[in-house]
Amino acid sequence: MNLQTAHKISVIHTLFQSDEQLLEFLFSHKCPELRDLPRKLLQESRSLSRHYQLLIQVAMDIWCEQGGAQLADLLSDWNHENWTNFLMSMTQFHEIAESE
16 A cells, blocks of 8 residues: 555544444455445445535545535534544645645
8 A cells, every 4th residue: 555545544534533334335345445436436325324425525535536525515514523523634634745
């Protein structure tokens, strides 16, 4: 696994607060890659709660810039804990990017 991939996984782990269900939904258990095409994962995520859908969209934006997360949706649907996790993960992402 390359360093950039490891960093992205770490950031997504922070965003998901280590939620195994979300991590297993998004990633292959065999290797550090999405378990399916981004559009298929987004389509599958529609069966999950709105909260999980938004987390998956943000994580996919981090991973491959194909999640399509919209700020308006985050503002209307996220609670304080979601925002705290998001800000922590974005701070981590920014710190990693600056150090590279």
